[in-house]
Amino acid sequence: MEDTIAAISTALGVGAISIVRLSGKEAIQIVNEIWKGSDLIKSPTHKIHYGKIVEKEKEIDEVLVSIMRAPNTYTGEDIVEINCHGGIATTNKILELVLEHGARLARPGEFTERRFLNGKIDLIQAQGIKDLVDATTDEKRALAMNQLNGKVSSKIENLRQEILEKILAQIEVNIDYPEYEDIEQLTNEQILPELKNIKNKMQDILKESKNGVMIQQGIKTSIIGRPNVGKSSLLNALLGEEKAIVTDIEGTTRDIVEGEIVISGVPFHIIDTAGIRKSEQLVEQIGIKKSLEMIDQSELVLFVLNNHEKLTDQDRTILKKIENKNKIIIINKTDLKTNLEIDQLPKEECVFMSTLKEQGLDDLKEKMKELFHLEKIQTEDPTYLTNANSISFLKQAIASIDQAIDGISKNMPIDMVEIDIKKAWDELGLIIGKTYQDELINQLFSQFCLGK
Amino acid sequence: MMYDCIVVGGGHAGCEASLAPARMGLNTLLITGNINNIADMPCNPSIGGSAKGIVVREIDALGGEMGKNADKTQIQMKMLNSKKGPAVQALRAQADNIVYPKEMLKTLKNQEHLTILEGMVEDLEVEEKKIKGVILDNGEKIFAKSVILTTGTYLKADILVGDTRHREGPHGEKPSQHLSDCLKKLGFQIIRLKTGTPQRIEKDSIHYEKTKREDGDMTPYAFSFDHEPNYDVHNQIPCYLTYTTETTHQIIRDNLNKSSMYGGLDDIKGIGPRYCPSIEDKIVRFADKERHQLFLEPTSLQSNEIYIQGFSTSMPHDIQEQMVHSIPGLEDAKILKYAYAIEYDAIYPTQVKQTLETKLIENLYTAGQINGTSGYEEAACQGLMAGINAALKIKGKEPFVLKRSDAYIGVLIDDLVTKGVKDPYRLLTSRSEYRLLLRHDNADLRLREYGYRVGLIGEEQYQKFVQKKQQIEQMIQRLKNHKITPATQVNEYLSQIPTAQLKDGITLYDLLKRPEIQVEHLKEFIEIKEQPEIVEQVQIQIKYEGYIQKAKREAEKMERLENKKIPENIDYQKIKNIASEARQKLEEIRPTSIGQALRISGVNPADISILMIYLKKGEKK
Structure with a gap:
C-alpha cells in the first residue's frame, strides 16, 4: 500500500495561514495522535474541526483541521489539512510532528503525481493545476482553466x-x-x-x-523620479495604504517597496525606488544604481516629475533612457505653480496629478490600462500559452x-x-x-x- | 526426416528466409509451388528505389542475397536523389526478370544445408501452441523445429480482371486454398489485401520517338559491399517516359463501372496500397490532374516484354486495349499480358513479434506479403530477419531485433508489429525519423557487425570491413591534425576555388565543413590515397556532422525509452486509469518497451506516463 505523505502546501512565509497537508491511508490516524479535540477517526468526510495540535500535552498551535476521505479528494486518497496560525517555526514544528508519527515528507509534486496516478487527471491537466492553484484573480483562473480545456x-x-x-x-x-x-x-x-x-x-x-x-505574474512597474517629487505618496495613493515612509526630507525612501494593484484584473507589481540624483552619499548611490537597473527590469515605468520645478539634466537623462519603454510621465503637485517645461514632454504619455489633493489617480489608472491594451487582451477566453x-x-x-x-x-x-x-x-x-x-x-x- | 527449419514459399522473402538458417548451419527445407518461380518478379522489373534501395544495402550488410543477385542481373542502374543530400540517396536497378530468378535458384541450389522441394503446403502441424511441421496437399507431413511462412500473394489468391474473378496466383499458378483457413483456426486474424500489376507490351510495337528516353547513370554502382561494380555503363538498357492523355482519362471515366474495383465486382474486400494506386484510382482521386506519367521499363534482355510502370488497372481486356492505345508512343502497342488485380489473404501483423515469430504459435514465423507488406525488398528483408531469428532460437541464442535507428528494416518491422496495416505497407524514407542516420552509404557501418555476429558475414568479409572502418577513422584524424595557416600562397589558392580566405589557422577538417569545399580541394595540402568510398564516407561524416549529431541525439533520446522494457507478463487490467482504448491496444500489441508502446496509435502520452509510473512502482517493491 502507498505510504502517507505530508508537506507544507502553502508557500513559506507568505500569508497569515499556512497549511500542512497529509495524503494517504494513515493521514487521519496520524493527525489524531497529535490532536486535542473531537475524535477525528469518527469524523465524516469533508468536515472542518477546531482544536489544538499538541506534543505530549504541550500545546503547539490552535488550528482548523479538514478531514477529506477517499476517493473524492485531490489525490484520491484520505487527506487531512491542518490550517496553522503560527509563523514559519510553528508550521515546521507541526510538519515535524506528523513526520514523527509516521508520515513521510512528500517529494516535489508528489501530491499531484498521486492525483495523476489515481486517475484524477491526465498529464496535460497536471500542468494546468499548478496554474489554477496559483491563480489569485478570476482572469488568472480563466487562463489556468483554459489549459485544462485544451483551448490553447x-x-x-x-x-x-x-x-x-x-x-x-x-x-x-x-x-x-x-x-x-x-x-x-x-x-x-x-x-x-x-x-x-x-x-x-x-x-x-x-x-x-x-x-x-x-496577467499571471503581473506587470513589473517601477516608480522613478528625483527625490521628493512624490513617488512614495503616489505609491500609497495607488495601494491605498501607508506602505512607504512619506516625509518631505529628500532621500528618506531607500528600500525598494513592493505593492500590487489590480487594474482590469491584471496585477501591476509596483516598486518604489530611491530618488535618482547625482549624490555623493554612498547609500544613496546604491539606491540610484538600483533604480537604473530597475528601469531595465520594468515592463512599465512611472516617471514622476514635480510640476513646480524645472527639468534638470538628470530628468532629461532619464527621459532619454526610458524613451522606448512603456512609460507614463506623471506631473505631480499640480496644486503648485507650474514651472515645468511641459511643452518639452511627450503629451500623449503625460498624466497630471496632485497626490496631496488626491487628484488624477483615476486618470493614471486609465492610462495604465490603455498602455497595455488591457481591453484587448481577451481575459475572458484567452488562447495563448500561460x-x-x-x-x-x-x-x-x-x-x-x-x-x-x-x-x-x-x-x-x-x-x-x-x-x-x-x-x-x-x-x-x-x-x-x-x-x-x-x-x-x-x-x-x-x-x-x-x-x- | 526432421528439419531445423521449413520455409513455405520461394519468393523474395522465402529465398532470404531459407538462405539465412542454412548459412548459419541449420538443416533447412524450402517448399515452393513451382521451382521455376523462385525469386519471381511478377510485378515491376526493378530492385531498389527510394528507401527500398537502402534496404537492399542493409540486407547485403547483414549477409543476405538480394543485393548480390541484383548486381548480377541488373540491366540499368540509377542513383535516385543524387542532387539531394546523402541521406536520401538510394540505388535502383532495372533487373532482368528472367535472369534474376535463375541466378537466385542457382545460389539456393548451391547452398549447403538447403533442400528445395516442389509442393503445396495446405496445413500446419501444431501441438500445444508449438509448430511441429507442415502438411502438404498430398497429405505428406514434414516435421521441423521451426516454420517460416512466406506465402506472398498465394493465400486464397484471386485474380481480378473486369467483372471476372479466378482463384489463381500470379502466372496462373495454383494458390494455397486452405492454409489461411488453417491459420484462422489457430486463432489468427486474417485480412484481405489487394494489389495490382500493369500490362506488358511488345518491345517492337512502341513508337519510341514519341517518348522521352531515360538512361542509366554514367557512374557505375553496386548494391553489394562485397564487390566493385563490374558492368559497362554504356551497355545499360534505357527506360522511356510517356504520359496518359485526356483521351485515356475519358476512356477510364466512361468505363469505370467495368473495373473490378469500381463496380465490376461488388464483392471486393481487399484494400489496395495507397502508395501504388491503380490508374483508375489516380484518375478518380486526382480528377484535376491533366496527365500521369508512365515509365516504359524493359523487363529482360531475353524477352520482348516492356512493363508500363504507373498503369496498373483491373479493367476488362477490351478497355485495356483502348487505354493503352491512347498513350503517345503506344498507339500500335501489342499487349502481351493484360493488367490484373490480385486479392489475397494476409495475417494482421500485430500478431507477430519483433522477431517475426507469431505470438500465437511458438516457432512459427511469417515474413513478406503475408505480413501485409508490398514490394520485393520489404519481403526480402523480413525473410532475412525471420530466418536469422528462427535459427538463433534453435541455437538457443538471443533474438536479433533491429532498432528504428539501426536500419530501415527496423523501421519496417516495428511499424508492422506496432501499428498494424490497413493497406499493403510500402517502405518510404518518410517512415523513418532517423533517416540522416540510415543512409545508403553507411549501411555496412551500421550493420556488418551484426551480420558477423549472427554468422552470416564471413571472417574475410568482416576483416575487410574492419579495415574500411579504420581507414575512415584514420583519414578523419589526419584531417583533424593537419592545420593550415593564412599564408599568402594558401589564401591565393583558396580564393580561386573560390572560398573565403583565412584570417587564422584552420584544420583541414574544419575547412572541409565549408559547403563549397570538397576533399578534392584538400589535395593541395595533404596526400589522399584512400579509396573513393572512404573519401565519400569521410566527406559525408564531416560535412554534415552537425546534422548527424542532432539526429543521433534524437535517436539516443528514443533509445532510452526503448531500453525501458515492459515485462512480458504485464497485466494491463491491473493498471488503473489507462484509457480503455489504450488498454485494449496495449493488450493486443503487447509492446516490449515503453518506446514501442509510445508508437501505438490510440495510446496517448498520458497513458504512457501512467504505464511508466506503474512499472516504476513495481521496481521499487
Missing part, C-alpha cells in the same frame, strides 16, 4: 499542421517520389518565405503569451526554425535542413502533448512546489 492547443495545432502540410510533406514526397516530374520540387528559395511566415506566426503567439504571462514550460517549448521551436533558415542560407540540402523543421514540429507537439518525451513527466513533477 488549437493555435499550436494549426501551426503544426501548416508546417506538416506546406513543408514536411512536400519535402518527403520529393524524396520518396523523385521521378515524379509533375510534383513540384520544393527548393530552398521556396521554403524560405514559408519558414519565415511560420516563424512570424510563432512569434505572434509568443508575444501574446507574454501578455498572458503578464505556462512557462510551454513558452520555453515555443521558444525552442522558434530557435529550431531559425536554425533551419540558417541551414538554407548556407545551402545545406533540404533533406538535412528538414531535421530542424521536424524538430520545431516536435517541439510544438510537446506543448500540446502530441509527442512524448521521457523528460516531460520528470520535469513536470519536479517543477511542482512541495505539496501542490
Whole structure:
C-alpha cells in the first residue's frame, strides 16, 4: 500500500495561514495522535474541526483541521489539512510532528503525481493545476482553466499542421517520389518565405503569451523620479495604504517597496525606488544604481516629475533612457505653480496629478490600462500559452526554425535542413502533448512546489 | 526426416528466409509451388528505389542475397536523389526478370544445408501452441523445429480482371486454398489485401520517338559491399517516359463501372496500397490532374516484354486495349499480358513479434506479403530477419531485433508489429525519423557487425570491413591534425576555388565543413590515397556532422525509452486509469518497451506516463 505523505502546501512565509497537508491511508490516524479535540477517526468526510495540535500535552498551535476521505479528494486518497496560525517555526514544528508519527515528507509534486496516478487527471491537466492553484484573480483562473480545456492547443495545432502540410510533406514526397516530374520540387528559395511566415506566426503567439504571462505574474512597474517629487505618496495613493515612509526630507525612501494593484484584473507589481540624483552619499548611490537597473527590469515605468520645478539634466537623462519603454510621465503637485517645461514632454504619455489633493489617480489608472491594451487582451477566453514550460517549448521551436533558415542560407540540402523543421514540429507537439518525451513527466513533477 | 527449419514459399522473402538458417548451419527445407518461380518478379522489373534501395544495402550488410543477385542481373542502374543530400540517396536497378530468378535458384541450389522441394503446403502441424511441421496437399507431413511462412500473394489468391474473378496466383499458378483457413483456426486474424500489376507490351510495337528516353547513370554502382561494380555503363538498357492523355482519362471515366474495383465486382474486400494506386484510382482521386506519367521499363534482355510502370488497372481486356492505345508512343502497342488485380489473404501483423515469430504459435514465423507488406525488398528483408531469428532460437541464442535507428528494416518491422496495416505497407524514407542516420552509404557501418555476429558475414568479409572502418577513422584524424595557416600562397589558392580566405589557422577538417569545399580541394595540402568510398564516407561524416549529431541525439533520446522494457507478463487490467482504448491496444500489441508502446496509435502520452509510473512502482517493491 502507498505510504502517507505530508508537506507544507502553502508557500513559506507568505500569508497569515499556512497549511500542512497529509495524503494517504494513515493521514487521519496520524493527525489524531497529535490532536486535542473531537475524535477525528469518527469524523465524516469533508468536515472542518477546531482544536489544538499538541506534543505530549504541550500545546503547539490552535488550528482548523479538514478531514477529506477517499476517493473524492485531490489525490484520491484520505487527506487531512491542518490550517496553522503560527509563523514559519510553528508550521515546521507541526510538519515535524506528523513526520514523527509516521508520515513521510512528500517529494516535489508528489501530491499531484498521486492525483495523476489515481486517475484524477491526465498529464496535460497536471500542468494546468499548478496554474489554477496559483491563480489569485478570476482572469488568472480563466487562463489556468483554459489549459485544462485544451483551448490553447488549437493555435499550436494549426501551426503544426501548416508546417506538416506546406513543408514536411512536400519535402518527403520529393524524396520518396523523385521521378515524379509533375510534383513540384520544393527548393530552398521556396521554403524560405514559408519558414519565415511560420516563424512570424510563432512569434505572434509568443508575444501574446507574454501578455498572458503578464496577467499571471503581473506587470513589473517601477516608480522613478528625483527625490521628493512624490513617488512614495503616489505609491500609497495607488495601494491605498501607508506602505512607504512619506516625509518631505529628500532621500528618506531607500528600500525598494513592493505593492500590487489590480487594474482590469491584471496585477501591476509596483516598486518604489530611491530618488535618482547625482549624490555623493554612498547609500544613496546604491539606491540610484538600483533604480537604473530597475528601469531595465520594468515592463512599465512611472516617471514622476514635480510640476513646480524645472527639468534638470538628470530628468532629461532619464527621459532619454526610458524613451522606448512603456512609460507614463506623471506631473505631480499640480496644486503648485507650474514651472515645468511641459511643452518639452511627450503629451500623449503625460498624466497630471496632485497626490496631496488626491487628484488624477483615476486618470493614471486609465492610462495604465490603455498602455497595455488591457481591453484587448481577451481575459475572458484567452488562447495563448500561460505556462512557462510551454513558452520555453515555443521558444525552442522558434530557435529550431531559425536554425533551419540558417541551414538554407548556407545551402545545406533540404533533406538535412528538414531535421530542424521536424524538430520545431516536435517541439510544438510537446506543448500540446502530441509527442512524448521521457523528460516531460520528470520535469513536470519536479517543477511542482512541495505539496501542490 | 526432421528439419531445423521449413520455409513455405520461394519468393523474395522465402529465398532470404531459407538462405539465412542454412548459412548459419541449420538443416533447412524450402517448399515452393513451382521451382521455376523462385525469386519471381511478377510485378515491376526493378530492385531498389527510394528507401527500398537502402534496404537492399542493409540486407547485403547483414549477409543476405538480394543485393548480390541484383548486381548480377541488373540491366540499368540509377542513383535516385543524387542532387539531394546523402541521406536520401538510394540505388535502383532495372533487373532482368528472367535472369534474376535463375541466378537466385542457382545460389539456393548451391547452398549447403538447403533442400528445395516442389509442393503445396495446405496445413500446419501444431501441438500445444508449438509448430511441429507442415502438411502438404498430398497429405505428406514434414516435421521441423521451426516454420517460416512466406506465402506472398498465394493465400486464397484471386485474380481480378473486369467483372471476372479466378482463384489463381500470379502466372496462373495454383494458390494455397486452405492454409489461411488453417491459420484462422489457430486463432489468427486474417485480412484481405489487394494489389495490382500493369500490362506488358511488345518491345517492337512502341513508337519510341514519341517518348522521352531515360538512361542509366554514367557512374557505375553496386548494391553489394562485397564487390566493385563490374558492368559497362554504356551497355545499360534505357527506360522511356510517356504520359496518359485526356483521351485515356475519358476512356477510364466512361468505363469505370467495368473495373473490378469500381463496380465490376461488388464483392471486393481487399484494400489496395495507397502508395501504388491503380490508374483508375489516380484518375478518380486526382480528377484535376491533366496527365500521369508512365515509365516504359524493359523487363529482360531475353524477352520482348516492356512493363508500363504507373498503369496498373483491373479493367476488362477490351478497355485495356483502348487505354493503352491512347498513350503517345503506344498507339500500335501489342499487349502481351493484360493488367490484373490480385486479392489475397494476409495475417494482421500485430500478431507477430519483433522477431517475426507469431505470438500465437511458438516457432512459427511469417515474413513478406503475408505480413501485409508490398514490394520485393520489404519481403526480402523480413525473410532475412525471420530466418536469422528462427535459427538463433534453435541455437538457443538471443533474438536479433533491429532498432528504428539501426536500419530501415527496423523501421519496417516495428511499424508492422506496432501499428498494424490497413493497406499493403510500402517502405518510404518518410517512415523513418532517423533517416540522416540510415543512409545508403553507411549501411555496412551500421550493420556488418551484426551480420558477423549472427554468422552470416564471413571472417574475410568482416576483416575487410574492419579495415574500411579504420581507414575512415584514420583519414578523419589526419584531417583533424593537419592545420593550415593564412599564408599568402594558401589564401591565393583558396580564393580561386573560390572560398573565403583565412584570417587564422584552420584544420583541414574544419575547412572541409565549408559547403563549397570538397576533399578534392584538400589535395593541395595533404596526400589522399584512400579509396573513393572512404573519401565519400569521410566527406559525408564531416560535412554534415552537425546534422548527424542532432539526429543521433534524437535517436539516443528514443533509445532510452526503448531500453525501458515492459515485462512480458504485464497485466494491463491491473493498471488503473489507462484509457480503455489504450488498454485494449496495449493488450493486443503487447509492446516490449515503453518506446514501442509510445508508437501505438490510440495510446496517448498520458497513458504512457501512467504505464511508466506503474512499472516504476513495481521496481521499487
